Amino acid sequence: MAILKAAIITVTPFQQNCSVIWKEDTKIAAVNDPGGDLEIIEKFIDDQGLTLSKIFITHGHLDHAAGARELADNFKVDIEGPQIEDEFLTSTLEMQGKSYGMDSAQNFTPDRWLNEGDQIELDGEKLDVYHCPGHTPGHVIFHHKESKLAIVGDVLFQGSVGRTDLPGGSMDALIAAIREKVLPLGDDITFIPGHGPISTIGQERLTNPYVADQLFKESSN
Ligand SMILES: [Zn+2]
Known part of the structure; x- marks a missing residue:
């Protein structure tokens, strides 16, 4: 049985997960990627009787x-993450928010920038x-071994990968990160992507046109 329980709350006009x-025993919780719609997130925490300890x-x-x-x-x-190469984004959230009608957007400097090899607790x-650049330069993902759970943001989606046409994006870096860091987590890992339905690494290895095993073989010929 998974040690950590997880729930998805879809937020913002971008339908972000x-x-x-x-x-489960202590009901101590963390929120990953609270992009907006805080009243929905806070209601969930309250309804479940959770104690928020980290973001x-x-x-x-x-x-x-x-x-x-x-x-x-x-x-x-405290706020932990992303990796410091995303500072150009976390320091301009208010400005970005004005362009998209998200007036409550606020800039922040995290209490802790994260790096490859760090652990969050x-x-x-x-x-x-794991530092997985490509969608953004400072993108990180989180993996809890015992729960066979990964939170991968906009690195990998069911059937797709994150877009790389935004500032700091790189398709080569993204595919390398998925290949070298995400897929090796193991086929039985369930992941929560930044958008859309959950999936498993195994399913993506078989069916995702961007990263499936067969594609690797063809491209290495
Ligand atoms: Zn993104």
Whole structure:
């Protein structure tokens, strides 16, 4: 049985998958990527009787990060992530928000920038951090081995991958990160992507046209 429970709360006009993870016994929780619609996130925390202890951010895009400052202030908790190369995004969220009608967007500097090889911690449970640039330069993902769960933001989707046409994007870097860091997590890992339905690494290895095994073989010929 998974040690961490997880729920997805779809937020912002971009239909972003904010997720809440928590320990079932202590009900101590973290929120990943609170892009906005904080009243929905806060209601979920309240309804489930959870105690929010951390906010984790995969990358600095508006739909993932614009509500982090306000949520952190409301609950007096720290923000961890993304990696520092996304500072050009986390420091301009207010400006980005104005362009998309998200007036509550706030800039932030996280309490802790994350790097490859770091671990984040939720009530004693350790999640491994991998730096997966390509969608944004400072994108990180989180993996909890014991729960066979990964939170991958806009790196990998069911049947697709993150777009790379935005500032700092690189398709080569993204595919390399997926190949070298995400797929090796294992076929039985369930992942929560930044948008759309959950999937497993195994399913993507077989069916995702961007990263499926067969494609690797063809492209290496
Ligand atoms: Zn994004």
